[in-house]
Amino acid sequence: MKTMLHLTPQDQGRPLNLEEFQSASGQEGFRYELIHGRLQVSPLPDLPHDELRDWIKQKLREYTQQQPDVINQIKGPARVFLLEQDEVTAPQPDVAAYRDFPHHLRLRDLRWQDVSPILVVEVISEDTAEKDLIRNPDLYVQVPSIREYWIIDPRPDPDEPALIVYRRRGQRWQRPIHVPFRGSYTTRLLPDFIFVVDPRT
Numbered sequence: 001m002k003t004m005l006h007l008t009p010q011d012q013g014r015p016l017n018l019e020e021f022q023s024a025s026g027q028e029g030f031r032y033e034l035i036h037g038r039l040q041v042s043p044l045p046d047l048p049h050d051e052l053r054d055w056i057k058q059k060l061r062e063y064t065q066q067q068p069d070v071i072n073q074i075k076g077p078a079r080v081f082l083l084e085q086d087e088v089t090a091p092q093p094d095v096a097a098y099r100d101f102p103h104h105l106r107l108r109d110l111r112w113q114d115v116s117p118i119l120v121v122e123v124i125s126e127d128t129a130e131k132d133l134i135r136n137p138d139l140y141v142q143v144p145s146i147r148e149y150w151i152i153d154p155r156p157d158p159d160e161p162a163l164i165v166y167r168r169r170g171q172r173w174q175r176p177i178h179v180p181f182r183g184s185y186t187t188r189l190l191p192d193f194i195f196v197v198d199p200r201t
Contacts, residue, residue, distance in 0.1 A: 007032055007039065014039045018088045031077075035139075037087030045125040048158035052123045053077075053094045055199045056152060060097050060119075063193050070190060071118070073101030079112040080120065082142050091139050093120035116145040119189065123152040137166055141173055147189050149173070163197045 005016075005024035016024075021034045033040045045053075057076050064071045078096035082089040096117035102110070120140055122132040132151055140149045149166040163179040167187070179185045185195045 007041070009041045011039050012041045018090075021088070021090075031092065033092050034088050034090050035135075036089050040131075042128050042131065043125075045123070045128070048154060049094075049123050049125050052152050052154055052158060052161060052199060053121075056121055056123075056150075057095050059195060060095065063190060064097075067190070067192065071097045071099060072103065073098040075117075076121075078117065078120070080117065080140070080143055080146075081113050082139060089139065091136060093117075093136075093140075094123050095121035097121075116143060118145055118147050119150065120146055120148075121150040121152065124154060126155070129155070133164075137173060140166075141168070141171070148187060159199070161197060161199065163195070 005020055007014075007024050007026040009027065009030055015038055016034060017037070018034070021032075021039070024032075026032050029044055031042050031044055033042075053076060057074055060071065060074045064074055074095065074097055076095035077092050079090050079092050080096065082091075090112070097119040098115060099118045101115055122136060124132050137149060140146050147168050151164040151166075152161050153164060154161040160181040162181055163183070163185055165177040165179065165185060165187075166173040167177070168174070177185070179197050182196065182198050185197065186193065
């Protein structure tokens with residue numbers, strides 16, 4: 001009988017294949033990602049982070065109801081697979097928006113490997129700022145379907161977050177766009193969507 005792995009923060013950097021990773025259990029209070037075939041462990045974010053994640057999910061879900069031909073599903077947290085030859089990389093964005101999510105499939109036939117978003121969003125936590133600002137732009141640009149990468153930056157005050165946007169141009173990102181608290185952002189990716197950077201709106 002195969003022994004199921006139980007992952008803990010002490011397993012940081014441990015080599016795993018996809019089957020081992022997907023079948024493993026994990027110590028509560030941490031997020032586990034498989035990056036370049038090795039386990040990456042980070043603490044679960046605090047409540048302000050979750051509130052900001054829920055805020056952006058709600059805004060995108062409202063847009064989905066109005067424009068289902070542009071976005072037909074919102075997930076968060078999600079899992080994004082990069083296509084690599086010898087090692088698995090599957091970061092977990094806080095929010096992901098999909099244009100062609102396969103609603104026609106039976107639930108038991110759905111797999112993260114078979115869906116890929118057009119937009120991913122991360123909310124910075126103090127413990128994961130480097131991951132969201134440095135690691136993830138390099139990873140998400142390798143996923144052809146992802147047209148934009150948004151970063152909600154709540155530092156220093158989560159009540160007054162800012163927005164950083166990466167837009168794809170070919171195989172690279174354009175220069176990041178910085179939108180301050182209470183500023184607004186529009187994009188051709190989401191026609192008629194006006195995102196006001198204020199969680200109270």
